[in-house]
Amino acid sequence: xxxxxxxxxxxxxxxxxxxxxxxxxxxxxxxxxxxxxxxxxxxxxxxxxxxxxxxxxxxxxxxxxxxxxxxxxxxxxxxxxxxxxxxxxxxxxxxxxxxxxxxxxxxxxxxxxxxxxxxxxxxxxxxxxxxxxxxxxxxxxxxxxxxxxxxxxxxxxxxxxxxxxxxxxxxxxxxxxxxxxxxxxxxxxxxxxxxxxxxxxxxxxxxxxxxxxxxxxxxxxxxxxxxxxxx
Amino acid sequence: xxxxxxxxxxxxxxxxxxxxxxxxxxxxxxxxxxxxxxxxxxxxxxxxxxxxxxxxxxxxxxxxxxxxxxxxxxxxxxxxxxxxxxxxxxxxxxx
Numbered sequence: 001x002x003x004x005x006x007x008x009x010x011x012x013x014x015x016x017x018x019x020x021x022x023x024x025x026x027x028x029x030x031x032x033x034x035x036x037x038x039x040x041x042x043x044x045x046x047x048x049x050x051x052x053x054x055x056x057x058x059x060x061x062x063x064x065x066x067x068x069x070x071x072x073x074x075x076x077x078x079x080x081x082x083x084x085x086x087x088x089x090x091x092x093x094x095x096x097x098x099x100x101x102x103x104x105x106x107x108x109x110x111x112x113x114x115x116x117x118x119x120x121x122x123x124x125x126x127x128x129x130x131x132x133x134x135x136x137x138x139x140x141x142x143x144x145x146x147x148x149x150x151x152x153x154x155x156x157x158x159x160x161x162x163x164x165x166x167x168x169x170x171x172x173x174x175x176x177x178x179x180x181x182x183x184x185x186x187x188x189x190x191x192x193x194x195x196x197x198x199x200x201x202x203x204x205x206x207x208x209x210x211x212x213x214x215x216x217x218x219x220x221x222x223x224x225x226x227x228x229x230x231x
Numbered sequence: 232x233x234x235x236x237x238x239x240x241x242x243x244x245x246x247x248x249x250x251x252x253x254x255x256x257x258x259x260x261x262x263x264x265x266x267x268x269x270x271x272x273x274x275x276x277x278x279x280x281x282x283x284x285x286x287x288x289x290x291x292x293x294x295x296x297x298x299x300x301x302x303x304x305x306x307x308x309x310x311x312x313x314x315x316x317x318x319x320x321x322x323x324x325x326x
Contacts, residue, residue: 007242007243007244007247009320009323009324010324011244012237012242012247012316012320013320013324015244015247015248015251016247016251016317018248018251019248019251019252019255019267019268020251020252020254020255022252022267023252023255023256023267024255026263026267091252091256091257091258091259091260091263093255093256093257094255094257095255097257
């Protein structure tokens with residue numbers, strides 16, 4: 001860009017629009033990378049959790065692998081920080097701030113809900129029968145995917161990316177329905193006869209499949225698209 | 232019809248680009264502005280100095296780790312000048 005003072009009003013307006021748009025793209029690219037990293041981490045963690053749950057079950061540690069989810073925010077945060085350090089610093093903008101605040105709010109709600117669910121489960125399990133517990137238990141996965149879908153959709157609204165809103169809404173709602181109504185377990189029981197042991201393995205593994213699907217549809221894919229779009 | 236005069240300090244491609252970038256960002260680093268505007272470091276430095284001398288932007292020399300880092304941010308005076316510039320532009324565009 002040169003030092004040119006003989007511009008038309010249209011050219012001035014074009015420069016203003018172009019620079020504001022470039023800023024929005026820079027924020028979109030950073031968000032795209034963060035979604036991509038989060039997607040990869042979530043998919044890898046869900047595979048790890050499923051394997052650990054499967055192995056731990058034989059030792060009587062039901063759902064032990066789910067503790068790994070607590071490590072996830074730290075891993076994502078560290079990897080995203082490393083990426084941001086490597087490239088030219090994206091400026092702090094209102095759009096970027098809004099997107100960051102949306103994800104911070106999601107983090108507070110998700111971690112808070114996770115802790116509440118664990119505490120409630122620890123209190124409820126010794127006092128209830130299996131039948132009673134199955135009614136009052138707090139299921140974390142459907143609520144967390146719903147919250148995450150909402151955060152993705154809100155990021156899409158802020159960045160004015162209509163397709164991202166759809167990705168978030170569809171991934172969040174679809175995975176919520178799959179997980180809340182145990183569609184996977186229901187389908188499996190309809191297809192094959194399952195023994196009680198296999199059923200308990202499935203119960204601790206199926207949320208991992210839903211989260212894996214969500215990681216791909218709701219995070220990795222939009223992350224790749226945002227990165228490609230803003231390149 | 233009389234048209235308002237456009238602020239000569241803002242009516243320049245590079246300075247306007249810098250101001251437009253800073254309007255939508257709280258603050259931006261020199262390399263980022265250089266990357267987004269596609270200007271040379273020397274030319275950009277000169278234009279940033281002009282905007283800074285007019286009180287339209289603040290320039291802060293700091294360190295990022297061990298590397299020197301130049302941060303630019305728009306001032307309230309700069310924001311007001313930019314708003315007035317856009318208002319003036321409107322009158323040219325609705326002719």
